[in-house]
Amino acid sequence: MPELPEVETIVRGLQAVLPGKRIMGVRLGITDFIEDPSALEEQLPGRRISSVRRYGKFLVFDLDSLSGDSRRLALLIHLGMTGQLLTCKPEAPIAAHTHAYFALDDGSEMRYRDIRRFGSIRILAEGAPSGVLSPLGPLGLDPLEATEEEFRAGINGRHARIKALLLDQRVLRGMGNIYTDESLWHAKIHPTRLGAKLSARELHGLYVAMRRVLSQAIRFRGSSISDYVDSKGTPGKFQQRHCVYGRKGKKCPRCAAMIRRETVAGRSSYFCPKCQRAPKKTRKARRKH
């Protein structure tokens, strides 16, 4: 599932080629994941893409107004589990599960492909940056933009497991399973610890670890676990640098203990049982069994 570094990599690829280009036409295949397919076909043609940016795990395409229609629009795309956004020549072979084609005025095409169709595409009216994003509901701060104080305020005092808090898009926008597990391992924090019980030192360590993991993952162009590729179809390389995620039964790179996988907050979670000590209650509960 594309998380912050994967979406950021795609956005950077698109931002390098799309701004200034005009959408000439929209062609759709299966549309059950698109909020209003006819709005896409009717309202996008003729509009110029002014910028492409990331908001949490969403891609936002800011579109200029048309002459005679002063409304600025934004196209909003979420890649869900298996979404891909690629630019190519229109004669490029069409991959199975391609559901949307955006023809551009330079003759190229942007295609949306999604095997499982958990992604979404929608148009937002009222183009201003803050206005555009209010319909997304209350999303938290971007982990790369949040200050340490803001991060601490979002986590501390919350009686929920740290794993659940990091995944909660209302706390931080853009984190997902991979980077949560990797950040917790680097910070030596067990995923079932409560946010409220983390010490100031642990919170500092987690803040630093999370930002380092995300920045490194962006540098290595994301993690290609299942379907993720960048806007040119190239897989990322960060999966080769995962320390715990997807490494059940392998050795912890820090202490050589065997990495475990357990379900925490409804998600499979990878951690080192030695470097990341379980909270006392969990340890006691386990002894009873």
Ligand SMILES: [Zn+2]
């Ligand atoms: Zn370890």
